[in-house]
Amino acid sequence: MAVDAGRYSLTLSRRTRRRKVVNLLMQALATLAALAAVAVLALVIVSVAQRAASALSWDFFTKTAATFGQSGGGVANALVGSLVIVAVATAMAVPVGILIALYVSEFAPPRVGDLVRLVLDVLNGLPSIIIGIFVYGLLVIGSGQAAWKGSFALAIIMLPLVARATQEVLALVPGTLREGALALGASRWRTVLGVVLPTSFGGILTGTVLAVARAAGETAPLLFTTSIAANAVTWDPRQPVLSIPYDIFVLSESPDPADHARAWALGFVLICFVLVTSLSARLLLARYRKRMEG
Amino acid sequence: MSARVSAVPSTQPLPERRRIGDRFGDLFLHGLTGAAAVAAAVLLGAIAWKIFQLAWPAITKYGFAFVTRQGWDTVHNKFGALDLIWGTALTSFAALLIATPLSIAIGLYLSELAPRGARTVIASLVELLAAIPSVVLGLWGILVLGPFVGQDLEPWLHRHLGFIPLALGATRWEMVRGVILPYTRTGVSAAILLGFGRAIGEAIAVTQVIGAGHGIHWSLFVTGDTLASKLAEQYQGAVSNIQIASLVYLAAILLVISLLVNLTALFIVRRFSHERIGGS
Numbered sequence: 001m002a003v004d005a006g007r008y009s010l011t012l013s014r015r016t017r018r019r020k021v022v023n024l025l026m027q028a029l030a031t032l033a034a035l036a037a038v039a040v041l042a043l044v045i046v047s048v049a050q051r052a053a054s055a056l057s058w059d060f061f062t063k064t065a066a067t068f069g070q071s072g073g074g075v076a077n078a079l080v081g082s083l084v085i086v087a088v089a090t091a092m093a094v095p096v097g098i099l100i101a102l103y104v105s106e107f108a109p110p111r112v113g114d115l116v117r118l119v120l121d122v123l124n125g126l127p128s129i130i131i132g133i134f135v136y137g138l139l140v141i142g143s144g145q146a147a148w149k150g151s152f153a154l155a156i157i158m159l160p161l162v163a164r165a166t167q168e169v170l171a172l173v174p175g176t177l178r179e180g181a182l183a184l185g186a187s188r189w190r191t192v193l194g195v196v197l198p199t200s201f202g203g204i205l206t207g208t209v210l211a212v213a214r215a216a217g218e219t220a221p222l223l224f225t226t227s228i229a230a231n232a233v234t235w236d237p238r239q240p241v242l243s244i245p246y247d248i249f250v251l252s253e254s255p256d257p258a259d260h261a262r263a264w265a266l267g268f269v270l271i272c273f274v275l276v277t278s279l280s281a282r283l284l285l286a287r288y289r290k291r292m293e294g
Numbered sequence: 295m296s297a298r299v300s301a302v303p304s305t306q307p308l309p310e311r312r313r314i315g316d317r318f319g320d321l322f323l324h325g326l327t328g329a330a331a332v333a334a335a336v337l338l339g340a341i342a343w344k345i346f347q348l349a350w351p352a353i354t355k356y357g358f359a360f361v362t363r364q365g366w367d368t369v370h371n372k373f374g375a376l377d378l379i380w381g382t383a384l385t386s387f388a389a390l391l392i393a394t395p396l397s398i399a400i401g402l403y404l405s406e407l408a409p410r411g412a413r414t415v416i417a418s419l420v421e422l423l424a425a426i427p428s429v430v431l432g433l434w435g436i437l438v439l440g441p442f443v444g445q446d447l448e449p450w451l452h453r454h455l456g457f458i459p460l461a462l463g464a465t466r467w468e469m470v471r472g473v474i475l476p477y478t479r480t481g482v483s484a485a486i487l488l489g490f491g492r493a494i495g496e497a498i499a500v501t502q503v504i505g506a507g508h509g510i511h512w513s514l515f516v517t518g519d520t521l522a523s524k525l526a527e528q529y530q531g532a533v534s535n536i537q538i539a540s541l542v543y544l545a546a547i548l549l550v551i552s553l554l555v556n557l558t559a560l561f562i563v564r565r566f567s568h569e570r571i572g573g574s
Contacts, residue, residue: 019465026467029399030406032399033399037400038416041419041426044423096333099331100331102323102327119335120334122556123337127495129522130548133348188316188319189322217427278421282418282421
């Protein structure tokens with residue numbers, strides 16, 4: 001580049017040299033920051049995996065916690081519990097989230113749509129522990145804990161995520177597709193359900209998977225809604241159940257080192273689940289966007 | 295509109311039943327989706343109402359003085375939020391202080407320096423970092439903020455005329471400092487506020503790491519407590535009703551702070567995106 005040379009001579013002036021040094025320094029710092037972020041990710045995964053190794057076994061996945069004084073035992077009830085809680089939460093949040101997104105993108109006047117988006121964003125910004133206390137006050141006081149009450153709390157967290165993601169992909173559906181359907185004589189609702197919604201299916205799926213990944217790791221809303229549970233595997237959402245994140249929280253506060261290893265192992269399971277799901281969701285979304293925009 | 299359509303003689307009029315069905319279907323879907331949207335708004339209102347209702351005994355008993363009093367004495371039922379608010383502010387600001395320059399640097403690296411192939415890989419790795427559940431993490435701030443800011447800066451050079459200063463002979467850093475940073479300032483500050491909102495509400499990671507302590511400290515290395523961690527740690531062990539109400543009073547304070555922070559950030563984001571659409 002011509003910039004590199006001084007204006008009249010081929011040797012760099014002092015000022016230019018200083019500018020170049022500052023530039024290089026800043027570039028190095030920026031690169032270093034990015035490397036640090038990647039290193040932290042690697043560090044977290046490796047250190048969790050290392051500490052988890054001693055506790056990972058067949059029993060860990062298939063047995064419930066050992067009774068007091070005995071060694072061994074596993075976390076099967078927490079695994080099943082998380083599965084139940086998150087599945088029910090997904091069943092609650094996804095239909096409502098899609099409906100809200102449809103309202104914003106297909107029916108609402110622009111100002112009302114803006115308002116609904118604001119409500120979703122505010123809902124998304126609420127601390128999850130507040131949502132936990134809300135559900136506690138609404139459903140748990142007087143009638144006790146249950147898995148579905150935890151699901152309700154997680155569904156509140158998932159709702160804005162699903163709705164916003166869906167609404168973003170609905171906005172990607174080309175207007176010509178809608179106009180084509182309407183011009184062929186299809187009614188509004190048939191256009192929405194038969195053309196717009198199926199076209200954005202991939203994007204909605206991605207949004208849902210990301211919301212599931214987020215919900216699976218939430219601890220605070222489950223503290224008050226489904227934490228005091230029997231030490232047995234239950235598939236019944238009407239019973240209180242243990243969950244992976246809550247179990248990590250409890251095990252990590254326990255004085256027994258074997259429990260710590262179990263907490264790390266559960267953390268490893270959770271990280272693997274979250275990383276695999278969010279990575280595949282992002283890959284899916286990238287492909288989907290390319291198809292829609294390209 | 296329907297009147298105009300029926301005025302034009304069509305060759306094959308729709309069967310009456312289908313027309314009625316379509317009108318009903320349109321109305322029904324409009325109503326159903328609208329109801330879902332209203333439900334979201336009602337939910338938000340219900341959350342605020344319920345929190346204040348649960349906290350009401352403590353609010354009436356201690357009044358606003360609760361906010362300015364120190365100490366959490368469960369034996370004599372003397373509660374105050376000041377040191378917890380302080381702990382929340384201190385930890386969140388510290389997180390912000392670490393996270394902001396790092397996030398901006400990562401954003402700049404991704405947008406200006408990273409080779410094309412590495413960009414998507416590193417960007418998705420940074421986003422994965424944010425996806426790791428907080429219960430697994432003791433460290434938090436960086437991870438909360440990173441992706442927000444990164445996303446904000448990323449497509450800058452490609453969408454705008456950032457190459458002009460470069461062509462005029464500026465170094466990359468001069469271009470960043472003189473053009474990109476001032477131009478993206480509002481967006482970045484909104485992202486920082488959103489990250490701050492998430493940091494103050496983070497209960498679990500903080501409870502695990504900082505442990506229960508009391509009093510106001512300047513130091514980050516003395517155990518302390520935040521609003522959210524106090525809640526997570528004491529809610530189940532709470533014995534008296536007034537203690538529970540006081541704990542929810544903390545939640546109400548947290549709610550108000552996080553609403554203020556988030557609404558400010560969202561307001562900035564909105565104005566910012568309007569400016570962008572209108573201005574460039």
